[in-house]
Ligand SMILES: CC(C)[C@H](C(=O)O)[C@@H](O)C(=O)O
């Protein structure tokens with residue numbers, strides 16, 4: 001077979017289509033970047049570096065900014081001022097605002113109808129498209145891979161390189177296919193799936209690789225669910241996560257404001273459709289997962305690979321890592337995860353703050369009340385998600401249940417804006433990282449799906465969300481009869 005007809009992977013096609021200069025022993029490859037997303041935390045130093053070197057951003061039209069990490073989720077006070085947590089947080093926001101204004105970079109600021117978490121707004125605006133290379137100074141850039149885009153999280157100095165050159169230096173990663181077949185059981189969603197996958201392959205299971213998620217389970221996922229899966233690729237150590245674009249992808253994009261229109265859209269679809277792995281193409285590694293065996297899954301430890309099914313017992317400390325995690329969490333090896341009292345529930349973050357996530361949480365909360373011990377925060381991923389959720393009354397359901405409905409942002413996922421979990425408190429969170437102190441000093445985090453999080457909020461302890469679904473169905477059946 002000649003190299004021209006050699007079957008290639010989706011990753012190889014993306015890589016080859018953007019290769020400016022191949023990698024050599026002396027230097028990494030040079031890749032062209034189609035979309036550069038920036039936020040207030042990792043861009044200030046990059047702009048400062050450019051300025052110090054007398055350089056200007058090169059493709060300001062391919063660079064888009066938003067405010068998400070340091071932004072308050074409470075509205076402005078009577079004095080019109082936003083309640084920033086720290087002066088530093090406000091300074092980061094002001095700096096990005098100044099940098100974007102000076103260079104003519106589009107910024108989704110507080111007055112924009114499109115501001116939100118960077119990995120929520122890119123897709124929702126249709127800026128994120130199949131076949132692109134996308135970077136952002138943020139590790140969860142992997143989210144955009146759900147559209148068949150090669151999306152890398154990069155460091156602050158690389159943000160500077162991309163601003164100046166629109167190119168990125170990269171060593172070519174290896175490929176890992178995660179083949180997932182079968183139907184997810186009721187009450188089991190994309191978050192359970194990806195937590196299970198990371199539990200299977202380990203937090204370093206994807207190191208040095210770009211993961212392509214494949215198989216019937218993946219094809220059956222909505223775009224929101226595909227984003228949840230790709231989002232956490234980085235938590236398995238992978239450089240990026242990918243899902244080949246298909247009809248689900250195109251139907252999603254057709255409704256977005258920045259995707260091509262009319263005949264341009266049809267031409268784009270023809271081009272996008274090329275971005276898939278050819279039959280017979282070889283991956284460096286393959287893993288197989290049976291989706292039908294997955295149960296609602298939570299983390300029990302201090303990294304996203306320490307997972308357990310909701311009805312399982314915690315492991316005995318098998319190594320020093322696990323012993324340390326159990327000690328931090330205050331859990332005993334071999335004890336049950338279910339039944340533990342919960343103090344805080346957070347529904348939000350770039351993993352699970354889209355409309356379908358909020359609908360799931362609201363489905364459990366409807367007609368119920370958050371347990372008196374629990375503080376529950378629901379934070380939409382973007383202004384758009386907030387508007388859509390309010391248009392269908394989800395905010396009313398959430399508030400009536402006693403949860404707090406907030407302004408969009410990263411919020412309690414990383415607690416940079418002052419939305420904190422207290423020391424020693426146990427939080428069930430739909431975010432993606434459960435590291436020590438991630439949600440506040442001494443805070444303890446169980447990562448879970450929006451369904452599980454909402455069920456735990458109602459019960460005031462760790463519970464199996466499937467019981468709450470059954471109750472919800474029964475309750476509405478009774479209502480219909482009456
Ligand atoms: C602040 C930012 C650099 C960081 C990241 O890179 O991921 C944050 O988004 C996170 O989730 O930890």
Ligand code: SF4
Nearest residue numbers: 140349350410413414
């Ligand atoms: S929501 Fe959390 S994980 Fe996502 S970008 Fe913000 S801080 Fe990072």
